[in-house]
Structure formats: structure tokens, C-alpha cells
Amino acid sequence: MIAMHKLSGIYPLQQILYRNPPVREAPLPVEPTVSLNAVVAANSIVIGDVTVEDDVFIGFHTVIRADASPPYYIGPRTNIQDFAMIHAHPGEFVEWEGRRYGVYIESDVSILHHGSLHGPLFVGRGTFVGLRVSISAATIGRHCVVMHGAVVADGVRIADNRFVEPGRTVWTQEQADALPEVPERYKTLNADIVDYYCRLGKAYKASTPLAF
Template sequence: MIKTPGIYPLHQIIHPNPPVAEVPHSATPRIGRNSVIGVNSMVIGDVYVSDDVFIGFNNVIRADSSAPFFIGPRTNIQDFVLIHCHPAQYIKADGRKMGVYIEDSVSILHHAAPHGPLFVGRNTFIGQHASIYDARIGRNCVIMHGAVITNGVSIPDNRFVEPGQNVWRQAQADALPQVPEQYRKLNSQIVDHYYRLGKSYQRNTSLVF
């Protein structure tokens, strides 16, 4: 881990959480090698950000009401994304209680709100303005723009949620179709782009650290 706690010149904030009853111990975020954090983004509390993660501009990742959070390698969190968790609620992942657990190579687009307790499987795409609160999302899923997923549902692997669709009953989740052919490479293309974009920001700008 290479980034130390602090408030950086372009208002990137990496900071321990203040202790409360639901999260009684203060913890400092751990940021992986070659990960980038853009202007006005903050990471607070017991958050493990893996290697090669892109965190863009104006994002908020707060593990101050439930912890820990895990963000897997090569995940991209674009702009104006909020990641938080309901107080003292958890999912089970990697043999542990977690507030939010995001596997590797996940894309979370602008203005999305993935809210815990939450698990997101690898190679899943979460579109703009998607709202997710208390759910398990499988691997290789495509959650399109403006979708709403809540109420503790579990979405199986390889499923497609249409733009603006609401999924709040398990029967709805079980009935979701397979990802259509035209969207099956969507996430891998976005992951590749943001991996390269993050490296270019590091080499050519002062907008990330």
C-alpha cells in the first residue's frame, strides 16, 4: 500500500472513520499499488482498495456505519459515485462479514449508488444512476442505467437488468434474462479502457494521485 492518510492538494481525502457504536474502532483505508484517486474523492474508514483500481472524480466511499469494505483489482469507480452501507448490516463474503464487497474488474458508472449490505461479482457492469441497496449481484451481470435493485434480492450470474427496471422481489431476480450477446463484452471493454486511462492520468496529469 503506497498512499498515506491525509487531505491532498486537490481535495482527495483518505481518512480514518470516527468511532461510533456500530463501528467502534477507527481504521485507515488501505490503497493498493498503482490505484488512482481523482479530484474531490474521499475514502473513509476500513476500506481495502486493491491494485490498479480507478477512482475518478467526486466519489464518496464511506465505511463509517458498517465495515469493512473491499474493492477488487482493476475495478473502475467513475464520477459522483456513492458507496456506503446501512448501519451495522453485513453480507458474508470471503469467509467474513463485510459491509460492501466488490470483486475484481467491476465497472461502476457515473452517479451510481451501490449501497450495502452489498456483494458485486467480478466482471459486472453497473450503469449510470443505478441504485442498489441490500443485494447480492452475481458475476458477469449487466445492470443498465437507472435500474433499482433492493430488498435483499440475489441476482444470479450472467443476468441482465434493463434500463430503469426495478428488481425488489426474488422471483423477479430469478426471472431475469441472460445478458444479450451485444452486451457480453461491454464490461471488459470498459475495464480495459479505465485501466489504461488511469495509467495515462498518472503519467500525464496532476489530477490523480
């Protein structure tokens, strides 16, 4: 991991990276910790104890708000696209490697435009979350594909390599356990998007004034 900066301020393109206000559920004001190799696009907001790792792409008008149930973790090479929202229910957590998190997103995850993710939440490495997907209080395994418009809720646990079809609602564990494996045609979908957004983020930083 390259150098990380604790950041607090309002930046020239209206990126807001700021400490959370103290409330009972998040009593200590903590600034975001953002890799110097991450990309934060114009008009995005990152609040509170959020760690953003190398090569993360945070798109335009995206909100990541750790003012309840911090900390949050955003793993390397994850892309969180325009108008996405990440938050958590106050006082509820997932556990990962002996520590509690409101939201934990492993590496190489894609969250497409208008995705709404609400913790307590874990999203495993290499998982694809499609357009306008809503996830609340769930554990999503590694290398899953959650297609556009799907809803996943109510504390379900989805195993690795599972497929949620477009518009599907998964809110019981029985439904989660019955999900099929990712079809062959979608197995490279996420890797292609991760590669694109890693390259795109570097291009934005090198060639435009639209991100830092």
C-alpha cells in the same frame, strides 16, 4: 498485489482519505488501505476501513464511506466513476470467504457515473453497473449487466450472467429469478470499459496532476 499504503490525510487536489470517526457501528478508527497502483482522482473521499486493490480507478467527486458496517473491499481493476457513492446500512453485512463485509466488490467491476451502492452488498467479478443505478442490500452475481437507471433492492440475489434492462426495478426474489441472461450484444461491454479505465488511470498518473 503490489505495496499497499495506509493513508490518512487531505491531499493537494482535495482527495480526502481518512480514518472513520468511532461510533458503535464502527468503533475502531481505521485508515483506508490503498494500492500504490490505484488511482484516486481529485475531490474524491475514502473514509475508514476500505481496501482498494491494484489498478482500481476512483473517479472525480466519488465518495466511499465506511463509517458503518466496515470493512469494505474494492477488488482489482474495478472502476468507480465520477460522482458515485458507496455506503452501507449500519450493522448489516454480507459474508464472503468466512468474513463479514459491509460492501464487497470483486475484480473487474464497472460502476458508472452517479451510481449509488448501499450495503450490505456483494458485486461479483466482471459485472457492469450503469449510469445512475441504485443498488441497496443486494447480491449481484458475476458477469451481470445492470443497465442505466435500474434499481435493485430489498435483499435480492441476482444470479451470474443476468441482465437488468434500463430503468427496471428488481425488489422481489421472484423478479430477480426471472431476469434473462445477458444479451450477446452486451457480453463484451464491461470488459471494454475495464480495459479503458485501467489504461486511463495509468495515463492520468503519468501525464496529469489530477490524480495520485
